[in-house]
Amino acid sequence: MTLIDGKATAATIKAQIAEEVKEMVAKGGKQPHLAAILVGHDGGSETYVKNKVIACEQCGFKSTLIRYEDDITEEALLACVDKLNHDEDVDGFIVQLPLPKHIDEQKIIMAIDYKKDVDGFHPINVGRMAIGLPCFISATPLGILTLLQHYGIQTSGKKCVVLGRSNIVGKPMAQLMMQKQYGDATVAVCHSHSADLKKECREADIIIAAIGCPNFVTADMVKNGAVIIDVGTTRVSDATRKSGFRLSGDVDFEKVAPKCSYITPVPGGVGPMTICSLMKNTLAAGKKEYYQ
Structure with a gap:
């Protein structure tokens, strides 16, 4: 079993980005500029934006x-x-989700200029991603793709099960894994209404769990040698921790890991790669790689 180290991979990529930015600025280029809007004081959002x-x-x-x-x-x-x-100095920006209930999140996302939408949530970016055109890909799916590539994990021709169908992770992840230029895999999307979900998972070469349910994926759902990507980051009460909680993934790590060829931990797996991918999108925005 190989532990997929998202923290170390992200550090390597951020160092490469920093070197490229240094060279850009030295040649008289513009320093990429990322802005973030944070509404309220949600604990998870506060931490996430601080890390950004x-x-x-x-x-x-x-x-x-x-x-x-x-x-x-x-x-x-x-x-x-x-x-x-309309701020020409800002190359890309994000509006941190979730937003208060009195604000229509989709209305806010639609209002963002898709050329600055480094979160990859705008329908134009989602649509371009779906048909394989250059665009900003949402950060978590992009981070997962990067991890799979970094570790040389074969995806072409493999069966991939995506657990969850959210607009942020599940749907775009399934789209990317089925596309020839990315995953080139046979993809099944499973959710709470899927019939015989365990059978689907047991047949999977790759399971990407993104449902937000701690320890949902158990050992009897995983075949020997499977690749497990755990996107879940749910706060679970833990009196032994100073913070009073710990992060739990969607996978029962202790029991599932021994059966895997590769697996991501929580924390330290997909999470660092999400922020790293936002940095990759911001660099692309600064270089006007996708949109002039």
Whole structure:
């Protein structure tokens, strides 16, 4: 069993990005600039955005964090998005999700200029990704693809089961894994209404678990030699921890790992690669690789 080290892989890629940015700036090029809008004080979002700011520093990017209280109106948030759309110094920006219930998340996503949508959530980027055109790919699926490539894991012709059908992970992951230029795999998408889900998983060469249910994938669902990518990061109460909680993945790691050829841990697997992929998208935005 090989443990897939997302933290080490991300560090290597960020160092490569930093070197490229250094060369760009030395030649008179513009320093890539990533902005983030954070609404409210959700614990997970606070941590995630903090790590994004740190990653920007590591990559040599300029970063801007715009904070609002959770009582901000939808109109005011839309006005901020519009301002960033027209700010020529900002190459890409994100609106950290989730947003307060009184704000329509899809309306906010639609308002973002797709040429600056480094989260890859805008329908234009999603549509271009679906038909294999250059675009910003959402960060978590891109991070998973990068890990598979980095470890030389064969995907072409393999059976891949994606657990979950969210717009952020499940759907784009399935699209990418079936495309010839990326996964080139035979893909099944399973969810809460799938019949005989365990049978589907037992036949899979690769399982990508992204359902947000701790320890959902058990040893009896995994065949020997399978590759397991665990996207889950659920906070579980743990009185032995100073924080009072620990992060739990969607996979019962202790019992599943011995059966695997490769497996990602939680934390330290997919998580660091998500932020790393956002940095890759920001660099592409700064270089105008996809959109002029």
